[in-house]
Amino acid sequence: MMSLLLKLHIFTSFIFILLMLYKLILLFSNKEKLATFLSKNRAYNTVIDSLMLLSGIIALFFSPALKESWFIVKIILFMILLPLAIIGFKKQKPLLVVISFIGFVYLYGISETKSPVFRSARSMLKKQIQQDIEVSDPIAEGKKIYTLTCQRCHGEDGNMGVYGAKKLSESKLSDAEKMKLISEGKGVMPNYSFMPEENVKAVVDYVNTLK
Numbered sequence: 001m002m003s004l005l006l007k008l009h010i011f012t013s014f015i016f017i018l019l020m021l022y023k024l025i026l027l028f029s030n031k032e033k034l035a036t037f038l039s040k041n042r043a044y045n046t047v048i049d050s051l052m053l054l055s056g057i058i059a060l061f062f063s064p065a066l067k068e069s070w071f072i073v074k075i076i077l078f079m080i081l082l083p084l085a086i087i088g089f090k091k092q093k094p095l096l097v098v099i100s101f102i103g104f105v106y107l108y109g110i111s112e113t114k115s116p117v118f119r120s121a122r123s124m125l126k127k128q129i130q131q132d133i134e135v136s137d138p139i140a141e142g143k144k145i146y147t148l149t150c151q152r153c154h155g156e157d158g159n160m161g162v163y164g165a166k167k168l169s170e171s172k173l174s175d176a177e178k179m180k181l182i183s184e185g186k187g188v189m190p191n192y193s194f195m196p197e198e199n200v201k202a203v204v205d206y207v208n209t210l211k
């Protein structure tokens with residue numbers, strides 16, 4: 001349900017940006033056509049805008065990302081860009097529209113990479129794990145990986161359960177099934193295919209200690 005909502009949000013955001021690009025091109029090339037396009041397609045535009053906003057707002061309430069910097073940048077920027085775009089199109093000010101368009105594309109990039117500077121969260125995580133993990137005790141190693149990687153969704157004790165994830169202490173999955181799920185991901189849970197098997201094994205061993 002949650003992953004469907006996120007997919008809907010990403011899809012409508014993408015359409016929103018495409019539509020904006022089209023309107024932007026019309027603003028520069030053919031203002032009359034823009035006016036006709038706007039009045040003819042008002043209903044479709046409203047549907048896309050509302051779906052994007054609604055799915056975004058509902059997802060917001062369940063998001064584990066609320067405290068992360070890329071997410072805060074995203075929300076603030078969105079609240080600046082939206083009025084800018086609306087005023088730009090209403091008053092036909094190309095500069096405003098261009099600025100807000102670039103802003104929206106940047107927003108899309110932030111959301112995809114989960115980083116204000118587009119450094120992919122995955123590659124940072126991978127580096128961090130490689131740097132930090134030099135522990136000989138596998139449970140301690142698993143705990144480190146867990147804190148770095150899994151805690152934001154599953155919570156310190158494994159019971160936070162964002163997006164409807166089961167409490168880890170009550171999981172009925174076997175070790176092999178857990179390892180498969182971690183490597184391949186499922187629904188909202190990302191895959192950790194970059195993690196070497198021994199890291200995955202260590203984190204599963206740690207998860208099994210959660211009560």
Ligand code: HEC
Binds near residue numbers: 203204
């Ligand atoms: C973005 C949030 C998120 C992150 C990060 C995350 N998970 Fe999950 N996890 C989920 C969700 C959501 C589910 C439920 C998936 C489903 O069934 O559709 C889940 C399910 C699981 C399950 C299966 C529980 C069960 O019995 O059904 C295990 C085990 C698990 N996660 C372990 C981990 C481990 C270990 C990590 C870190 C390497 C991790 N998760 C990182 C969100 C996350």
